[in-house]
Amino acid sequence: MEEAIKYMAEITAAPLMYGRRIQKETGRRVVGYVCSYTPEEIIIAAGAHPLRLFGPMGELECVDTHLQSYCCSVVRGILETGLKGDADFLAGMVFPHTCDSIQRLSDLWRINVTHGFHLDLVLPVKLNTDSARKYYLDVLRRFRMELGKKLGVDIGDEALRKAYETLREIRRLLAGIYELRSANPTLLSGDDLLTIVKAAMIMDRREASDLLQRVATGLKAKIEAHKSLPESVNSSPPQEKEIKRLVLAGGICNHPRLHGMIEAAGGAVVWDDMCTGARYFQTAGPGIESDGSTAAGKGDTMAAIAERYLNREVCPAKHNGLTSRAEAIISLVREKQARGVILLHLKFCDPHAFDYPYLKNALDRENIPHLMLEIEDPLPAEGQLRTRFEAFLEMF
């Protein structure tokens, strides 16, 4: 298990290098994407490899002549990747429509990055009406057709069903690992858990599935080993009882040591509502029977893919009711027996920043302690962060 995690950490540290390698070694075309609303199933079914871009942190060389400084670091970083030519091995890029910044990122990539194809998935913004649901499915169908054209392949139903099942398995494995760790937070560090989820967005998905299986088996073995200890040493490690269980909510976590700092301060994130976390695997998606029918009735795989997105918690750039995010976070806190919430915001991320006061009030009403942390690039000094976590956790 440790080996698998180490391998995934290497990949997450250098996703572009991995993408380049996949392209070179397997000859498969690599398709980059920018957000968890990308239907990876369709890319895989086209025989290509979906690779999520996160963007580099720190000093950027090329982006300043295209994007203002008041744009978030993720969007600036991804554009930098394109402008510098670091993604020149990509067969193309996919841009799902979410926030205003990603929307313009798509334009700027199309205008300035000449290699590879460029596809937009102009998803609906509201997801809770019949016409929006219908339009969602139309957008996916167009994407399937356009991607097939760009790659010169026919994306068949059987390939799509297989890809769907592969991803469904990954999502189930990730959810399982989250469950195991939520029950025993010391089993696996939060930073490792983040690595695992991110790796699943980067790696060959079959390989990812195997590795996740190994991690899940490893975690179960650890639990068994602990159970088989004599009674006196059993009853979970002493520190486990004192761990302050937390839920993390926000967009993208680009801080590789964030969880370590929370854990050093006596806390542990036992579940999240993050784009780089549970939203990636949340709801495995309806199962598809061999006759092509889904839990939602007789339908095709495309309908199942759409349904998963429509049932998943939303990114706040999308609308699914006025209070759905607050309700979801509060019920996560209850369900996972967490004691507090950390809201992790990326500076200049408008959708999350607009939600903050209402989430704050909702959490206050429920007497759930919370901490809002705005992450800038460059990252704040670790000492400063640790002090904030310590002060927050002392409140409990």
Added chain:
Amino acid sequence: MATNIDKEKRKIKSVKKMKEIMTLYYIDAKTAADNGKKVAWITSGGPVEPLIAMDIIPVYPENHGAMIGAAKMGVDLCEKAEAMGYAGDLCSYARSDISCATVNGGPIGGLPRPDLLVCGNNICGTVLKWYEIQARYFDVPLFIFDTPFCHTAFHPEMRRYVRTQIDEYIVFLESATGKKLDRDRMVEVGRLSVEGQRLWQAVLDTTINKPAPMSAFDAFFHLALIVTLRGTRQAVDYYQELLAEMNQRVRDGIGAVPRESYRLLWDNLPIWYRTKWLSDKFAAHDACLVADTYTSAWCGSLRYMDENDFLTSMAEGYTRIYLNIGVDEMARMVGEMVDKYDVDGLVMHSNRSCKPYSFGQYDIRKIVEDGKGIPSLIIEADMCDERNFSESQIEMRIEAFIEMLKQKDGQ
């Protein structure tokens, strides 16, 4: 004395009428409840015509934001919003309006309470969040008019989706008001809307003349009716008068600035708290901002509108507006404006409050500079939040830009 006469001559007479109309409009809106009328808050790019047809008073928080900015009350209200937990990087219209609702502050003591909210996201994603916040605060129904972004195309499924929403919107309004939409009245309102937009375009086009009879700063002011009263006879009448006045000025050779040597194009929202300062600054250098991408957005999608089938055509008209299209398409339109208004330079307001309008400006600038061979100036500021306005720096940039224009002129 001569200067005073000159100044008097240059004043646009319709201003007085516009002020009267807007005052009456706000009195009407603020007393709506007493008169048994419903009030809908709606975004500036939202589909207002069905509201007019149903006798619902449309109120525009963005217009209110502009008034707050012009009254220099933006900073105070933005700070109040920040104390509520809203980040200082968020849209200053949204911040001002959100805090204003809780204190009934601002230049007109707050907007009348809405009975319903209509959010058209063709201008940005910010309005979605803003209207969600107000829907929670006022506990009133919200209709989201979701117009898919047209990076490169307006696909048939987009058309279907938006067209279906127009029907849903009417059902929403009928259920909120308890009465049926009068289809004949809707047809009439649709015609008036298209006529108003045509007239507004005609007013803006009078600046093709040299000297331009009005400037973009005047357009920022006279814009109010095409935003708030689009679809009414009042707006049509007003713009007819304004057009007549502008045509007369053209015949009389009266320009917006005393000596028009340089003709400039403005991009992005106005800097509301500094319009006079900027207008004077440019005029002092004999430069006139003859056109802008902002006020023309309220007539820019006329080509998709069909007055004989308004409800259907508005699906496309409202979706393909200036801000809901790709950066390259925007650059193409800016280029067209450069030619149409015979512009010597481009002035871009990089507006911290408006990401969809500002991100992409650097590329538009380059495309236009390269394609049209004209220089450009970027002003870093914010439409409402004065804390993001550095006078000395902007003054220096304007001077340097004018120098560039002069040098080019001398060549």
